[in-house]
Amino acid sequence: MKVTINDVAKLAGVSIKTVSRVINNEPSVRKDTFDKVTAAIAELQYQPNAAARNLASSRSYSIGYVYDNPNAYYIIDMQNGLLDACRKQGYELLIHPTNAKSSGIVQEVLDLVERSRLAGLVLTPPFSEMPEIAKALEQHNIDYVRIISGSTPSEKLKHCVLIDDFTAAFRITNHLLDQGHTKLAFLCGDEEHSSSGERLAGFQAALNKRGIVLPNDYIVPGSYSFESGVTGARKLLSLATPPSAIFACNDEIAAGALFCARLQQIAIPSQLAIAGFEDSPFSRQTWPPLTTAHQPNRIIASKAAELLFKAVKLSDSDPYLQQPVFVPELVVRESTRSE
The missing domain is CATH 3.40.50.2300 (Response regulator)
Structure with missing residues (x-):
């Protein structure tokens, strides 16, 4: 049978109202009473019914x-x-x-x-x-x-x-620079998301700190999607002087860029380095796995x-x-x- 609030009250030796006050985290409950009730809840593995509490209380759960x-x-x-x-x-x-x-x-x-x-x-x-x-x-x-x-x-x-996002993007860009890359490109996410702007700003700040100026066509507008990564990478790789590294605004975009590069028989990372952002399963399911920023x-x-x-x-x-x-x-x- 399903455990009820009555069972908890009986085991703890308190009233149903007291059990309710503990469940609702009301501050007026004494510590010893709170401990007895929570111990009874744990022993009985009681799960409060949120819908019933919503109906019975002026508060919503x-x-x-x-x-x-x-x-x-x-x-x-x-x-x-x-x-x-x-x-x-x-x-x-x-x-x-x-x-x-x-x-x-x-x-x-x-x-x-x-x-x-x-x-x-x-x-x-x-x-x-x-x-x-x-x-x-x-x-x-x-x-x-x-x-x-x-x-x-x-x-x-x-x-x-x-x-x-700014600091994380700054660190990813520094990692690419430390690998010897100076021709870095950036694949943007949706412009209405502030994360897109912050990640691009972090990328540019790292380049500015080392005095590196990139061509305008190395920054490609896009959206947070695999398809956008494919399209953006295709544009970059068709340039007369393509980049040696691509920083994508998220892992989906990076996975799309990696897919495009592999279709063109470009070796990763010896001919082209690719980094993403967020550490989603996309970053671990590609080959090779993607450098990224872990966002918990x-x-x-x-x-x-x-x-x-x-x-x-x-x-x-x-x-x-x-x-x-x-x-x-x-x-x-x-x-x-x-x-």
Whole structure:
């Protein structure tokens, strides 16, 4: 039979209301009582019913994840990270894929929160970078946490998890320069994503520091997709003076560039070095494996959810909270490693 809150209360020797207060993390519970109840929950392996709690309480125990991103690996990591945090806190997760470019997207997000009675939202790009979304949520007193590209915490950003794309891209570029490359090209991601601009800025900063100036056609606009990598690499490799190294804005683009190069019988990395970004499965499934920057998306998502839970409990008493900064770490693999 399914374990109920009554079973937990009986084993702990407390009232059902006390068990409920512990589950809801209410601060008024004494430590010894809290310990007894949590021990009983663990022994019985009790799982609170979030839907029932939502109906019985003025608080909501569900959060939402709104996304529009073609990268399936990114989405899966984000979902798993959010679920990790939700399970620890007894929350449910509502996943809502949608079109960020829809004319009615702001109202759609607001309707989602109201219809599903959500405690708050976790937003990833491009939603996290849309000021109209943040403004509407604040006007309706809806808690949210954004995952965005950046390196400097600021009170203007409110609740955010920052990813320092600039520094990571700077380090990848330095690695390529240290391998002896001076003809470096860059394959861009979608320009509406701030991560694209930050990664390009890090790339250019590393080149500027060493006094290297590149031709304009070494920087190729594109999108975060395998196909964009194929198309962009084809353009670069058809130049009269092609680059000796390509830094792609993410691993999907890099995998596409690698595919294009192999079709042209170009040896990797002796004739062309290729690096990506994010350390998605794409980077490990290619041959040779891709040098990249490890971005711990699951941990990032979990941290975002934890901040959201704090924001829900604190309401407006502390609108700043903390803004953790993640710097993706350089991972050197065979696609750039010299013999």
